[in-house]
Every structure is written in C-alpha cells, then in structure tokens.
Amino acid sequence: MRLPVACSCGIVSEKARYRPFVTALNEMLLHSRKLKSRGDTINDSDIIFAINGPAILESYRLAKRKPPLVCLLAEKFKSSFGKHDSPGFNACMSNARKIKGNNKKLDPKEVSTITWGNILQSWELHANGKINSEMRTDFNAEEFLDADDDEISSASAGSKRKRSSPSIPSSKKIKIEQSLSPVVPIALKELQCAFYGIERLRHSMDITHSMSILLSGEELSPTAHFFDTDDRQQMKC
C-alpha cells in the first residue's frame, strides 16, 4: 500500500493523484479485512473510497465545486455502480478506481441515486507542489498495525498523538518547511472542504455532523529538524 501513496504524492498534477490515491486507501481497507480474516462479502457498514469523476456529486453554492474523492458505504456503491458480475468488495474496489479511468459519462440514473446524504466523507486533494521522495516510505504493516490502544484512540480523537515510534528515531523526523507556502490563499481549500461538509449537513435533519479531509501537497524540505510533541498544532474549535 505504500507504493500507491508514494506514487500519488510524487505527482505534481492534482487530478493525476486521484487514481493511485484511491487505490491506496482501498488497499488499506482490503488489508484490514484480510487481518480480520474477512472474505469478499460486503457487509452493511463496509465503506469504500471512490473517485468522484465524472462528477457524481457537486456543490453549486457560490461556485461549482466537487470533492475529488468520496467515501461511501460499499453497499450503496455496489448498488449504484456495481455491474451484474461484480458482487464483492474486490470488484467494487476495481470499479471505484475505474470510474475516472474509463472517462465515460455516467448514466443519469446512476448519478441520481447518490445524494450528499449518501456520502460519508469528502476528500479534497490539493496539490501545491512537489514532495521530496527521499524520506522513508518503506514501512511494514506490522510496524504500525500493532499500535497500542492509546495511540489508536488518540489518533481517532484527533488530539495530540504519541510521537514515539520504535522504527523511526525522533532525530530522523523531518519537519515541513512552512515558509514554502502555496500561491493560492490557504483559506480557499479549507473553505472548499467546508462546502462539502455543509452540503452534507443540510441534506437531512438526520445528519448530526460531517467530516471532510484535505490533503494538500507541500514541498518538503530535505533538511531534517528536531521537534518535540508540543511543536504541533493544537485542536482548534
């Protein structure tokens, strides 16, 4: 799974990142299923990541915008885009990365079945520059899948995380060079994520909250920096 992530991050063009990145995310899901000894059968709560292109969903507020990647229930994805010969999770994964690749127009009936209420999460991929590929990417699954409960729960809550990792000496960690800010004002991509969040919130009174993820490409400094756990952005409300 590290190969498609590294491949995706190495692409300067935003649109070209979609396919390898959605593949990487779905590979992570597949790997997790294997660890749980799960077969190809899709359960009601299973999720899948898919490319939103040609656009399944768009926001027309202020400007026409669409999330590049979406997370939705695999069952919903299968019923909307699954072919007759694609009942399982692997086939859905294959379809999820082909929607864009085939560059075909979607059947209006297929598109109409997906609403903002069906989207569990929106992903915005905002490529601003190159990513230095010299840093370590050769992780093994075993290195992090045995993470203890504290690490998992704190990562889930988004709060300050444990920084120590047995495989990465803290002295080797690399800090993002903040001075290399993108030309586009940073508020725009954040605003765009908020649009997707609002579109989902307003869809139904049954929706209590929504989540969006922003992946912004930065040019990473080749210089290593030391930093401690307090040198992180804190939760903002």
Added chain:
Amino acid sequence: MLTLYWYDSQGCIEADNINIIEELPLLVIMIRIFEDFPLGMWGYTPINVWTEDENQQKVYYCCEGARVGSFQIKGRRSFTADATKISAQTAIPPTIATASTTTPAPSSSHDEHSEGAQLEHERSEDILFLKSAWPEVNRRKEPEVIKEAYKRAEKLLETEAPSVTEHLPIVVNSEELTYTSTEIIRHLVRSTTTDGFRVQLWMLSKKLQPIHTLDPKDFWVAFWHTIRCKPLFFSVGSD
C-alpha cells in the same frame, strides 16, 4: 499533509495534520478506524418522531417530501416539514429518512361519501408540523418558551388572552436529543471550549393554515389580528 475537519452546528474542529509520508502508519490506522465506524460516527443518526395517543401508545410520524436545510454550519440549522402519521400496521418504528414513502392505511368503511369525509378529516388531523433545530444547550428551548407565553397571556391579558394564544403554536410533542450534543465530541478531543454547545431538538405542533389560502375578507381579519398580537405579545414579556 492530511487534515481532518469535523463540522457540526457549533462550528468546525480541525485535527492535527498528518504527514502521510512520514506518518503513513497514522493514515493507515485512521482508515482502519473509519472502517469500524458505526453509522452514528459518520453523522447519520435517524430520528424517531412520535406522539402518544389516548392509550399512551407511541404513534410515529415521518416527513412528507424531501426537505433541505439552510446553508450554514454554526447556528440553529432549522429544518421544517409536514409530518404524516404512520399507520399502526407499520411493524418497525420508522425514521425520518426511511419512512418518507409510507402512507397511512385506508379505512374500510362502506359509505364512500362519509368514508371520504372521514379520511379527509383524519388526514388533516394526521398531518402535523415538524421542526428540528439546534439551539444552544444553555438557552430556553422553544417548547418551553411557548408554554410560558401561554401561561403569561392567560394570567396577564385575561379576556384579551385569545388575541395572543390563538397565534401561538399548539405543541403536540417535543424531544431534546441529548446524545447529539456538540459537547460530546469537544469533550472527547479535550477541547478548551466551555460554552456554545448545541443539541438537536425536534418539535411537533398542529399545522397552522397559511394566511395566503384565506378568502380576501378573512385574510384581512387574520392580518390585523397578527398585527394586534405583536404588541400584546411583547406586553407580556415574550419575544
């Protein structure tokens, strides 16, 4: 850099960034946690809207037609809709999302004329006005404010009381869904925010007749009644 944003009625929470190359394990763990999310964690919390009948049995209602809320994050985020009674034959308590296609079961009366009139009457009785909103936890909730307005009007206005009470909603039932409080996630992420928490509240009330459907003569009577209601309403200290 990967950033997760959480949006709810109180605003936005921005999580720490993850460098997906340097901290690839965190990305994989995050995806694994997402995989195990129940629908509630994704923000989908179906609401059961109900009242009690004369036998204290729950009667469920569902939305009629699709409704779209306002384009906002922070605030009351109100939704309004007509709510229709679900027939007693419905085995599973419906939710707002799933019951929109359910219709009340027809009567089996032999008299077609009276059957039609009765059905029409029952149908109008079966349609209520549903409002959902996200008021702040510490503020007085709408059903409570309405109840207080009735109380004050009857106590302070005496014979003029109907000029106010006839323009107030007749609340049939309401419920504050404490499990939707925005305080919960802020507590879990150890946010320093201590106020402004919001909670979802739904309210069912009798459906009022829109003023524009009245005959011209009745329209003007109703119009002046509403003008008259306003200062009387303020005089009893309600707003």
